[in-house]
Amino acid sequence: MAELVGNLLVAQSGGPTAVINASVAGVIQEAGKHECIEEIYGGLNGILGILNEELIDLNDEKAKTVEGLKYTPAAALGTCRYKIDFKKKPERAAQDMNRLFEVFQAHNIRYFFYVGGNDSQDTAHKIHEEAVKRDWEMRVMGVPKTIDNDLPHTDHCPGFGSVAKYNATTVMEIADDVSSMATDDGACCIVEVMGRGAGWIAASSILARRLPDDAPHLILMPEIPYNEEAFLARVKETVDKLKYCVVVVGEGLKNPDGTEFSADTHRMDAFGHPVLAGAADRLAEIVTGKLNTKTRTVKLGYAQRCAAHYASATDALEAAACGETAVRAAVNEEKSGYMVKIVRLQNNPYRWTTGLQPLGDIANVENLIPRDWLSEDGFTPNEKFIEYCRPLIEGEVHVPTEGGLPKYVVLEKYPLQKKLPLRE
Amino acid sequence: MAELVGNLLVAQSGGPTAVINASVAGVIQEAGKHECIEEIYGGLNGILGILNEELIDLNDEKAKTVEGLKYTPAAALGTCRYKIDFKKKPERAAQDMNRLFEVFQAHNIRYFFYVGGNDSQDTAHKIHEEAVKRDWEMRVMGVPKTIDNDLPHTDHCPGFGSVAKYNATTVMEIADDVSSMATDDGACCIVEVMGRGAGWIAASSILARRLPDDAPHLILMPEIPYNEEAFLARVKETVDKLKYCVVVVGEGLKNPDGTEFSADTHRMDAFGHPVLAGAADRLAEIVTGKLNTKTRTVKLGYAQRCAAHYASATDALEAAACGETAVRAAVNEEKSGYMVKIVRLQNNPYRWTTGLQPLGDIANVENLIPRDWLSEDGFTPNEKFIEYCRPLIEGEVHVPTEGGLPKYVVLEKYPLQKKLPLRE
Numbered sequence: 001m002a003e004l005v006g007n008l009l010v011a012q013s014g015g016p017t018a019v020i021n022a023s024v025a026g027v028i029q030e031a032g033k034h035e036c037i038e039e040i041y042g043g044l045n046g047i048l049g050i051l052n053e054e055l056i057d058l059n060d061e062k063a064k065t066v067e068g069l070k071y072t073p074a075a076a077l078g079t080c081r082y083k084i085d086f087k088k089k090p091e092r093a094a095q096d097m098n099r100l101f102e103v104f105q106a107h108n109i110r111y112f113f114y115v116g117g118n119d120s121q122d123t124a125h126k127i128h129e130e131a132v133k134r135d136w137e138m139r140v141m142g143v144p145k146t147i148d149n150d151l152p153h154t155d156h157c158p159g160f161g162s163v164a165k166y167n168a169t170t171v172m173e174i175a176d177d178v179s180s181m182a183t184d185d186g187a188c189c190i191v192e193v194m195g196r197g198a199g200w201i202a203a204s205s206i207l208a209r210r211l212p213d214d215a216p217h218l219i220l221m222p223e224i225p226y227n228e229e230a231f232l233a234r235v236k237e238t239v240d241k242l243k244y245c246v247v248v249v250g251e252g253l254k255n256p257d258g259t260e261f262s263a264d265t266h267r268m269d270a271f272g273h274p275v276l277a278g279a280a281d282r283l284a285e286i287v288t289g290k291l292n293t294k295t296r297t298v299k300l301g302y303a304q305r306c307a308a309h310y311a312s313a314t315d316a317l318e319a320a321a322c323g324e325t326a327v328r329a330a331v332n333e334e335k336s337g338y339m340v341k342i343v344r345l346q347n348n349p350y351r352w353t354t355g356l357q358p359l360g361d362i363a364n365v366e367n368l369i370p371r372d373w374l375s376e377d378g379f380t381p382n383e384k385f386i387e388y389c390r391p392l393i394e395g396e397v398h399v400p401t402e403g404g405l406p407k408y409v410v411l412e413k414y415p416l417q418k419k420l421p422l423r424e
Numbered sequence: 425m426a427e428l429v430g431n432l433l434v435a436q437s438g439g440p441t442a443v444i445n446a447s448v449a450g451v452i453q454e455a456g457k458h459e460c461i462e463e464i465y466g467g468l469n470g471i472l473g474i475l476n477e478e479l480i481d482l483n484d485e486k487a488k489t490v491e492g493l494k495y496t497p498a499a500a501l502g503t504c505r506y507k508i509d510f511k512k513k514p515e516r517a518a519q520d521m522n523r524l525f526e527v528f529q530a531h532n533i534r535y536f537f538y539v540g541g542n543d544s545q546d547t548a549h550k551i552h553e554e555a556v557k558r559d560w561e562m563r564v565m566g567v568p569k570t571i572d573n574d575l576p577h578t579d580h581c582p583g584f585g586s587v588a589k590y591n592a593t594t595v596m597e598i599a600d601d602v603s604s605m606a607t608d609d610g611a612c613c614i615v616e617v618m619g620r621g622a623g624w625i626a627a628s629s630i631l632a633r634r635l636p637d638d639a640p641h642l643i644l645m646p647e648i649p650y651n652e653e654a655f656l657a658r659v660k661e662t663v664d665k666l667k668y669c670v671v672v673v674g675e676g677l678k679n680p681d682g683t684e685f686s687a688d689t690h691r692m693d694a695f696g697h698p699v700l701a702g703a704a705d706r707l708a709e710i711v712t713g714k715l716n717t718k719t720r721t722v723k724l725g726y727a728q729r730c731a732a733h734y735a736s737a738t739d740a741l742e743a744a745a746c747g748e749t750a751v752r753a754a755v756n757e758e759k760s761g762y763m764v765k766i767v768r769l770q771n772n773p774y775r776w777t778t779g780l781q782p783l784g785d786i787a788n789v790e791n792l793i794p795r796d797w798l799s800e801d802g803f804t805p806n807e808k809f810i811e812y813c814r815p816l817i818e819g820e821v822h823v824p825t826e827g828g829l830p831k832y833v834v835l836e837k838y839p840l841q842k843k844l845p846l847r848e
């Protein structure tokens with residue numbers, strides 16, 4: 001195979017993370033080292049922007065800005081949740097695919113990198129297959145990203161370490177606060193964290209526990225069906241002993257019948273919609289109502305996935321390395337149709353490298369916490385989980401400040417001239 | 425007046441902050457310099473622990489631990505919300521007061537420092553007056569503390585700068601996240617922050633705005649009655665223009681009739697209690713229902729007031745200085761019955777000093793945001809507010825880490841031998 005000369009396109013997709021931009025920085029900086037890559041373009045808002053031919057010239061950005069992406073949260077290129085769905089909307093999907101390749105060809109895109117989670121890797125896979133079918137020589141690589149840590153085959157996902165670090169820190173601080181107010185009346189605080197299908201984020205808050213009585217005192221994860229009796233017994237036991245209790249709950253907690261715990265179909269809001277109270281608020285009602293214990297809730301929501309002011313240095317480094325590896329694999333090894341993965345070499349001290357996994361192995365597989373990484377009652381991740389998780393939160397990213405607040409970078413986003421008619 | 429020789433007692437009261445321990449460190453370190461202060465004791469859980477004669481010997485703590493209090497959140501001595509209420513419970517209050525002075529006399533307490541907010545300053549005031557009445561020579565000083573920033577006479581309150589810094593950072597990060605996902609459908613995120621009576625905390629999130637279109641796009645404060653029409657119009661206008669909108673709401677937002685916005689008496693929970701949905705969740709229902717805009721909520725709750733991992737260095741320094749000043753005023757100037765206050769000398773560059781205010785001037789006065797520090801529509805703090813608030817978030821506190829998480833200190837809490845019979 002001859003050296004593939006042409007342009008590179010990188011885009012981001014799905015929910016942002018604190019380090020998804022570090023992966024883009026890795027792609028840009030590594031791409032700059034290879035002469036066969038002529039121009040480095042970014043697609044705005046993922047596939048959606050590419051369909052609209054909204055491309056920007058990343059080579060025109062300042063080197064300092066690109067370096068600053070390594071500590072800047074959220075998706076600097078913009079992101080989307082758009083899906084090319086051949087099953088549900090075959091006609092639209094076929095149109096979209098044609099349009100994508102018109103854009104690729106109009107701008108001589110020969111390297112395409114898609115940074116995202118499960119759905120995005122599926123999109124990358126389809127584009128790779130189409131490129132082969134259409135005989136358009138283009139190297140397509142997926143770069144992993146998700147706070148949910150639910151991608152298979154990779155040891156863990158860039159983005160997870162930072163949310164784990166921020167949430168564990170927050171739980172530790174909240175526990176200090178609640179315990180310092182704890183008097184004989186007892187108090188409970190319930191912290192709701194993200195994670196619809198997998199409990200990795202909720203479970204990782206266990207890192208806040210340094211001594212046996214430390215918070216979090218119990219963790220409710222989507223993998224373990226809600227058991228009200230056991231839950232209340234544990235809260236009561238903890239409050240009786242310590243005068244306070246900190247609970248962490250993953251938003252996707254399930255009832256024993258598999259339905260969402262937070263969806264309360266018995267209540268309607270003012271507009272007649274069922275109330276989505278949130279798992280923490282529902283648990284608070286139950287603790288207050290059944291144990292008569294004063295309970296407050298915290299819902300970290302988006303705050304947890306973009307908290308770059310306290311991101312994990314390990315995570316940021318790995319995220320950038322995933323971007324670099326994608327470029328090297330495409331250029332040096334002439335690979336296409338793979339996702340970069342993180343391979344753990346050893347613990348204590350933690351060592352890792354990157355590897356490649358065929359994109360076809362990734363789509364629609366959700367990686368849950370192994371059952372034997374949790375205590376028998378399902379309320380506490382055990383040593384196996386902790387050994388796995390601990391290295392991922394190590395190190396602090398240095399974020400410059402201005403006026404006491406983080407100074408994140410913003411891309412100039414120099415637009416590329418459009419060459420195609422508007423999308424239908 | 426002769427030099428007053430005896431022991432010192434310091435205690436903390438009310439909701440904790442990120443820097444309330446810095447004030448205690450200031451008291452301890454300054455007290456150590458004065459020979460007339462023989463022993464330095466801490467009262468556990470404020471007045472409540474003192475009533476129970478739960479005192480600890482702070483002179484036995486390691487110097488390094490005391491220094492570490494300057495970056496350790498929550499109340500290291502424990503806190504309480506206990507009130508000595510002569511109006512509602514005169515008999516209990518009289519008993520309590522007698523008991524307090526039994527404890528003071530048993531342990532030869534000649535210096536008493538109470539770190540807290542409005543109610544705590546009131547308690548300190550009563551104790552001061554009682555000491556005079558009982559002819560027990562003791563110097564009583566209040567040290568200000570409250571994230572709410574609602575104490576009168578002081579330019580601002582220790583604790584406020586840190587919550588302002590953390591919340592503004594969080595709003596900035598959330599805005600990056602939401603804007604990077606914003607597509608034509610539009611999206612709204614509503615961030616609920618603390619503040620029941622005063623809107624200082626909500627208003628301070630304005631510091632996240634560096635450019636005119638930056639978040640927060642509107643702020644709802646308890647001082648400005650909720651106006652649904654104006655609120656929805658502003659959200660719609662913002663989403664139409666930017667495709668996203670970030671709203672900050674203080675938990676104590678009021679309806680035009682003065683009732684709490686978040687208390688929904690039309691809905692009951694499973695136990696028959698009215699649902700306290702939280703201001704953000706109620707607003708989200710309204711935005712979703714009336715504008716059909718996808719809306720997510722974040723409720724920072726306790727997380728915001730204990731976020732020492734991103735505390736304001738200015739705030740921590742001022743908090744420690746307030747503790748030091750209290751000791752110097754009591755020892756050198758023989759003062760009693762005063763609260764330490766922060767006096768602003770100038771802006772640009774910001775300069776401040778400490779002063780004293782009679783405790784009688786503090787109790788039951790709530791300092792709200794001046795109306796002319798807000799825009800006409802009440803949705804945005806103006807330049808006057810920003811000039812006031814900006815210096816308070818300057819500088820970062822260095823917090824040591826261990827395993828990727830903050831390493832806060834914990835007092836050994838060496839208990840003092842009790843000398844009195846148990847409290848009745």
